[in-house]
Structure formats: structure tokens, C-alpha cells
Amino acid sequence: MFTDIYSIFYYSVLIVAAAISLLKFRKVEKSFKWVCLLLVLTLISELIAKYFSIHRQPNGIVYVIFTPVEYFMYTMIYQAFFDDKKWTRILGMSAAGLLVLEVVNTVFIQPVNESPTNIINIESVLLVILSLKLFISLREKPVYENVMGEGVFWFNTAVLFYYAFDILFWGFHNVVFRLPNPPAIIYSGLLLFNGILYLTYTAAVVLNANAVKKLVQAG
């Protein structure tokens, strides 16, 4: 079922991330509650996708559904971080826009049993922009004494690195995909990279829970 080390690492990380998310859900700030939900939802979607692939069925539909849902979760996370009416509107419009593009892409370009790489690329670009915007906001109002000890910093750094490379990966994927026997190492690398992303998210959740705890204790 999970034969290679990369898959074991990836799914183990997801299970641990989801478990910690459920444990820390009540103890974190609003933005990180959405991160927790995102981690749990990611585990569920990946398990469903794995189920399809085990039964030799195309699992593209899982990603067709999950991609806009995942982006919606991110908009909720960033909305909580920005706490700004203008950006709430922009985020809402971008989520709606991505959903429309997803439908158009599925109907006319990439059928339902294919991974929606076009939409994943657009989503990645949007998330890189949101991440950069959050870094600018953090710099404008430097309220944290030690920003490297904050969950928001690690979450946002993970988003920036992961989704910037995600654009490259899916671009590279287009070349690899056309090969008669695609090299598995590319996908193994992606699993490793994904695992690191969710591990960083989990660390960010824990950091935030600890920060909230300290704040409560300080009164």
C-alpha cells in the first residue's frame, strides 16, 4: 500500500499533522484554526486519492474538487491575518474567480479524471502573492518581539517556498508527463516537499498554540 519511504514519510506527516491540529484546534487563533482544518481536510483528500489509485482508478476528480476548496481555506487564513475589509473583498473575489476557472478548465481543457494542473498553477501564483503581501503587512506593523518564534512567520514562509516551487514543479511536470515512462523520483521529490510543507504548518500551529497559552498565562 505505502511501499516507498517517501509515501510513508508523507502520509505519516499528514496523519501526525491532522492529529496535532485536532488536539490544538481550541488553543490556537482564528487564522490557525483554518490551518488546522486545512491539514485535516488535506489528509482526508489524500486518503481518498490514494484509495482511487490503489483500485487503479483515476484520482484526478479528488484534486478537481479539493483545489478550489483548499484555496478557499487559504483565503480564510489570510483574511484572518490581514483583518482588512478591502482584502476580505479581494480574497472573496479571487476564490470565486478560481472556482469559475476550475469549471471552465474541467469542461474545456483538463477533463475531470485529469489533475487540474492549470488551476493548481494559478492557485500557486495567487498564494505566492498573498504570502508576499502578508510579509509586507508584518513588516509594516512589527508587533512581534521575535518574529522567527511566531507561527505566522513559519506558515507564511512555507507557503512562499512551497508554492513558488510548485509553479516550477508543475511546469516541469508537463515535460515529464509526456514521457512514455515518467521517472518516479520526480513524484517522490514532490511527496518529500509536501511532507516538509505540512510539517512546517504543524510546527506553526504548535508555535501559535504556545504563544496563545503564554498570552493567557500573562493575563
Next chain:
Amino acid sequence: MNNLLQINPGDVAVSLFTGLTVLILLVGFIMYFLFSYRHKQKDYKLLQSQKEEIDSQKILLEKALDELKATQSQLIYREKMASLGDLTAGIAHEIQNPLNFVNNFSDVNAELIEELQEELNAGDITEALAISNDIKENEQKINLHGKRADAIVKGMLQHSRTTTGQKEPTDINALADEYLKLSYRAYCTKDKSLNATLLTDFEEGIGKVNLIPQEIGRLLLNLLNNAFYTVIEKKRLNGDAYEPTVTVSTKKVNNHVRILIRDNGMGVPQKISDKLFQPFFTTKPTGQGTGLGLSLGYDIAKVHGGTISFNTEEGVYTEFIVELPL
């Protein structure tokens, strides 16, 4: 690994180069962010401490302002009471007249009632009826003068009462005349030898002006008190050769009513003319003036959307001009 060899080496090289470039850019960005964050944090902390200081100063200033407002209210009240004190002599004189009438007519009525009883005892009904008519007439006069005294007391109370700030249509000529008399009588009581000429020139047909009568009354009273004060001073210096004169006139000019109060007193020296409306500025000896009369008068005129100004020639005259919108 063999599968990787299927890929065009050029594609791999471009991909690796792009990946490496992106990685360097991202790491550089994060380093820059952390560096600029720390730099900004110092400025932010400084700004926060300055903000806290400004906030605490603001609280102190607001407290000081509240105290100042309370003091100002007290000063206004004191000035009002001082002007009421100035009026007291005039008011007493005003009340004395109707009281004299009331006393005299009630004495006369007491005698007439005795006569009436005598005539009734004698059975002379015609004479008794004539006497009763006289009693009735006297009673009406007592009632008339009693009402006059009542009106004076009500006016005095209105002056001392805190104003509601409500404007009401007011006969400006009657108001100016009333305060001219009150002020003059008050000064007459203080200085029995004062025999000033009072001149009035009230333009008919001005109609009623929308103003707060107590406030404008206080303004006129302050100006008139100053006028009488200065003519008394001049008389004291020049003796009988000098004839004190105070003139009050009203005139309608475009959309304004102009009230002019002129005296032929000492005039205002050039060197103090620009301080006249300053609070607490007075030329009167200590204890005789609060120095707030003209300052408050200026505020009263301003509240009514009007102006107050003056012309003067040292040793010859001073005239204050109050202009109020119609």
C-alpha cells in the same frame, strides 16, 4: 534513475537553474524581510513609546481643559454677579419709586375709608359713593405700581439667572433704554453729585431683533458702566466746568442693527487700545473691576454673529459700536 535519462538534458539544466535561482531569491527575500523587520521594529517601538507619551499628555491636556472650562464658568458667573452688584443701586432706586406710590396711596386709602365710615354713619350716601370711587382709583394705582415693582424684580432675576441660550425677538431700543437708566441710577447712588446728560437717539422701525436679552443686556451694561465710570473720573479731575454726557443710539444699517454707546470721558490711551478686549485687563483700581466685562462682551457679540469695536480720542471721547445681525 534510468528514466531520468529520457529527459532532454537541456530541460533538466534549465529546470535546475530556474529552481536554484528561485531558491536564492526566496532565501534572499526572507533574509531581507528579517533584517528590515528588526530595523522597523526599533522605529515601531520608538513610535509606540512616543504615542503612549502623546496619549498620556493628551489625557493631561484634556483634564487641564476641563479645569479651565470650569474656571471660565466660575469667572463668568462672578462677572455676572459683579454686574448685578453694580445694578443693585439702580434697581433699588427703581423699586423705591413704585413702593413710595404704593405706600402713599394705601395711606390715603386708609384716611378715605375712615371718612367713608363717617359719611355712612351720618347717612350721606352720595358722599360715601364719591369717596368709594376715590378709594377704587387709588387701589388701581396701587395695583399698577405693584406690578411695576414686580416687573423690575423679575428683570433682576432674569439678569442673574443662567441663560438658556435661547434667542428671542427683543425690542433693542427698550432694552438699551432700560439698561441706560439702570446703570445711571446705580452710579448716581454711588456718586450723588453725578449729573450727567443722557442722550438717546433710537431709530424707530428697527423692529424686534432675535437675540438673548440677558446676554446683550449684560454687554450693554458693561459698556454703560465703563462710560459712567470714565465720565465720573473726568468730572473728578475737571470739576464743574465739565459736563458729563453719555449717548446711546441705535440704527439699522443694511442687515444689521448698530448700537452706539458714546461718552465724553477720558478716552482710551493708544498704548492700551489693543489690550481692551483681553481677559483680566482693567484700568480700574484693584477690587473695582474684574477685567472681564469687555472680554465677555466680545464673546457675547461673537455668539450672536455680531461684532464689537470702538473709536476713541484720548481725553475727548470713546464710542463703542455693537453690530448685531437682524
